[in-house]
Amino acid sequence: MSQLLCPTTPIQTMTLASGLQVVYQYVPAAVVAIDFWVRAGAAAEPEDYNGVAHALEHMVFRGSADLPPGAFDQLIEGHGGMTNAATSQDYVHYYVLTSPEHWREALTALADILFRPDLDGSEWQRERAVILEELRQAEDHPDWVGQRQLWQYCYAGHPYERPILGTAASLARITPEVLQHFHRQYYHPGNMTLVVVGAIPWEALMAVLAQVCPVAEAADSAPAGVCPLPKVTPAYSRLHVPQAEQGRLWWVWPVTGVGDAATGWGLDLLATILTGGRLARLTQRLREELGWVQDIDCHYHQQVAGGMWQMTAWLSDDRRVEQVEAVLEQELMALQTELVSREELRRAQRQLLHAYTFGTETPQQMAQVYGYYHAMGWLEQGMQYTQRLTQFCPEDLRTLAQMYLPPQPVVRLWLTPAELG
Amino acid sequence: MLELQTSDSLQGRWYRWVLANGLTLLVVDNPAVDIVAARLFLRPGMLVESPSQWGLNHLVAATLTKGTHRRSAQEIALAVESLGASLGTEAAPDYFVLGVKAVAGDFAELFALASELWRSPSFPATEVALEQQLTVQGLRLQQEQPFTLAYDQLRRALYPNHPYSVSTMGTQESVLGLTAEDLRDYHQRYFCPAHTVVSICGRVEPERVREWVERCLGDWQVPAADWQLPVVPHPSPPAAPLRLARPTHQSLVMLGYRGPAVHSADYPAMKLLSTYLGNGLSSRLFVELREKQGLAYDVSAFYPTRRQSAPFGVYLGTAAGNTRLALGKLAAEIQRLLAEPLPEAELLTARSKLLGQYAMGKQTNAQIAQLLGWYEVLGLGANYDLEFPRLIRHLTPEHLWRAAQHYLRHPWVSLVGTEAALAEIT
Structure with missing residues (x-):
């Protein structure tokens, strides 16, 4: 055994x-x-x-x-x-x-x-x-x-x-x-x-x-180079989708210049602190206390040329969109000005570590994780996930929030079933 | 672990006990990973809901974790999230379930919490009111999907007044009519050890787990609830298709039937027919309607495992202009099953696929705990995990043909699409 x-x-x-x-x-x-x-x-x-x-x-x-x-x-x-x-x-x-x-x-x-x-x-x-x-x-x-x-x-x-x-x-x-x-x-x-x-x-x-495996052909076999992301023009837009039964609000920050996996894990920690569970800050306020969103989710998606940190709120009532945005802004501001408590950070770290354990239980899940990290060039770093994730301290998260998540998002999109007024 | 994972079944790897208070406990020792999953099941779930109570189990699921006589919603969330564990509830048509997952070292603490939720939830009125509102929104959100619209339309016609006619979330009207008092009454009456099945899988020592479950739930004494299963209505298919006009990009075309319950001798044959028609890239509908004709991206079949007569269906999403053509092709595929027995080779492929996917559905500890507990709840017993593949292997083309003849003669046609697309169908 x-x-x-x-x-x-x-x-x-x-x-x-x-x-x-x-x-x-x-x-x-x-x-x-x-x-x-x-x-x-x-x-x-x-x-x-x-x-x-x-x-x-x-x-x-x-x-x-x-x-x-x-x-x-x-x-x-x-x-x-x-x-x-x-x-x-x-x-x-x-x-x-x-x-x-x-x-x-x-x-x-x-x-x-x-x-x-x-x-x-x-x-x-x-x-x-x-x-x-x-x-x-x-x-x-x-x-x-x-x-x-x-x-x-x-x-x-x-x-x-x-x-x-x-x-x-x-x-x-x-x-x-x-x-x-x-x-x-x-x-x-x-x-x-x-x-x-x-x-x-x-x-x-x-x-x-x-x-x-065929033998490699020398000619035109260079892999595609992906050019870096351009500077993004801030945008706020409202999209009318009549068949939607519910409004959605997105706040998005393009993330460029990330050269290591750990920065992404720090951004994952910030997402977890905001919406990773019922106690998480935005879930607690907007869903549990106020009932203004049916659900809310933050996540970070890293790609070769640059990532995207995004918030999605499924709005309970489209008329409250501005009030919801005010709460989002407050909570983002808090991340840049105040330190997350050690207890809250430990909880987020433990949640992510266990999510990783639960998410790599089968060969299929493992292959997917290894393939993704390899495609990013971060397979070795990826294997240090546990050690590195637990090293983050409250100051690191504040710095990351200041660098990547200013309280005004770069792109805002409000999808609504209502006619444009 | 090798034995467990390389054999087709979990035979000989699980333990079953019935505690003195009537609670059934199933334990599987699977040391492959440092994870333990537990599922607490309750019979009979939504099947005891009357039409005015539809959605009651769902609302119990949404609020069971929102307070006990000792802990607030906050304290419960703190306990779970501090462990980095997962805890979730679900109301299914035939059962109610609370699932937890933790790393092995945290399991005892998490299970004690799960037991407390199971035994003594307080259903705070404010939490019930919040979840009621969110449920109504969830119902609205479901209406965005053409598939859901077509399926809802179908099940309302297949099961008038029966719980299977609606989503487990109920209807807007029924949900808004429920109160915290209803939830407490329901819990008091139906949550009892005799109808609770606890199923645990992971890196555990079965005897020690049993002792822990005894400590958490062994002194729980509530008389066994009794109930009657609802009468399953027997409507006839309407002469004209069911239709719902929506300004969608695709039409959703669905043929539905009343299939057998899990206890029926025809259940394995219908499972295999459903796999044959709609499961995977080599399935009949995928090959004929997608690969050869390019009529659809999503084309599939469904036949859920149910305690009472289960819906059986085939469907696809297609361009508005192809609605009539697609309906004809779907109907022709069912007709083909009625006309004569399938070639043996086609049955063999479907069988391998069904058995392979069945085995692949038992890879995680949560999947194993779910499957064995569910079989126990349905009254089949955990041994059905062995029995099911055996029944599938014994099926012949004639069995499938007879089952098709019996269940798939008269379809309920359900359509969702634009006015123009629907106008073409008579």
Whole structure:
């Protein structure tokens, strides 16, 4: 039993001859997570072809010459596994969850469709129709509509301002040749990281990878450089969304120039102090005492070119929007002028540490965390999370609040079902 | 741990005791991670709510953590958040549940708090009034989603006057009619050891956990409540589709049916049919309507596990101009199931997928505690975790065909979309 209680085995990282980077951890679980991260998110798209990164993600699942449409899904799910993918501004990741008996064929098949997708014209016609439905569905969600607007304000003039799904017009411009070009440019081992977490031996993994990874092509294989964020013009805007049943208020601060993971963790602590639980300052006042919001959430989202610290309030009554804003401002001011008590800080630290423990219970969750930190270049720092998070003192948080969260946000957006008056 | 995780079931890994006061305790020792999860269940949840009480369990869930005879809402939140633990409540159609999760060292303290909430909540009137208002807003917020609108319309028609006809949050009218007194009466009458199931999974020593549960809940004495399950109505599908006009970008097209309860011999067959139709990238609806025809992004099926007759449905979201076409295609897929038994190979894929996903749904301690406790609450017993895969493996194409013939002959059609899109459907 004692060896089973051993909490974690070391995480290994390695760059193979093909250029593929591998992050691996042996975990004696019944599920193996295989997760390819490709540095080819929406920010890498040519402007005219906005949506091509996400479109390629869809097309990869349509298979290769050896795996016709449906064959890959059938192979994975027919063994009781599952597969999916997600596209962000910085990367696309493709994952498979499978059993230790079937990981070889799963990995071989996933590599095949990733490196050699069949980007055929008629298949693309069909898949474009699917993506247009995805876009329509998103447009029926007020939270998505608001978020898209926020990105436009926060990242004006930068690739991040464009919607990941693309638009109907940009999708119409994408042809199989555009997809092929984007694929050639970015889908090679030197621009990818593979994360594997599960009960499979390192040697066996290396043997399979030696077979399935193409040799790196030297030409046009430079990864996309993401330019730094431009200076953001402060904006306040009201957005009328008639199908919304409830108003939302966003306050957003773009965060630039963050070179380490720890700054982000400090910003997470500030978010936790404001809305991480019923006792948190804003939750306590606005939801529990005043009932002015149905819910309120703060979080920090770090991306390669810069992050975004945002507050979202789901308003109980749109007529109180100004009163809600006054409370937000007070609480932000307090963070810059007064020190958080040690007790409150300890509570926030403990909440985040345990949230991390609870959020890395399965191989899938672990692979996702490792892949994200690796994509940010912070995997080693990430493994120091516990030690570093507990080092924050009240003065650090005040400094962070002063630096990044002035009491007047950079971008404010009020989404309301009410007609513009 | 290896045994636990590599076997398909939790057989032989769980302990079950019934305490002297009638409370059932299930414990699974899973030392894989430094986390312990517990779920406290109460039968029968929303099933005892009359129409004027719909949403009562939900309101109990929202306020159970807002005060006990010894602690204020603030003190409770402080206890939980200082441990960095999680504590949540939920009203489900067939049960009420309080779930906690902590690192192993904090578990005893957290469980003692959970027990106090379970036994002696005070339901402060101001907290009840606040949560009532927030619930009404939550109901409004749900109405933003075309799926919810179509599903609400469907279940109202499938289960007139039955609790399954509405969200567990109730209706605006029923929620606003409830009082703190109603919540106290409900707690006094229904919260009792005989109908409580405690399910715990994590890095624990089962005997010591049992002693701790005994200390926290062993002296709890309340007579067993008794109740009658509501009568399940048997409406017939209307001749015309149910429709709701909304200025949406997509139409939501749904076909619904009255499926069997979990205790029915047909339950496994219907679970497999639902998986076959709508679960995963290789499912029939995904391949035919999304991959081949590009009609939808979201296309799926549902068939929740229920103590009484459960809704069975298939749906998709599609462009307004495709509403009629999509409805025809969905209906044709159901017709295909009625026409003749599925090819054996298709059944095998669906079976592997269902069993694989079932196993994958037991990866975290909270998932394991939830599943075993739920089976106990439903009266199936934790052994059903072993029984279910066995039943699925025995299904043949003929079983599925017969089940489809029995349950999927006459659909309730539920549509949400623009006036123009709906006008095309007769």
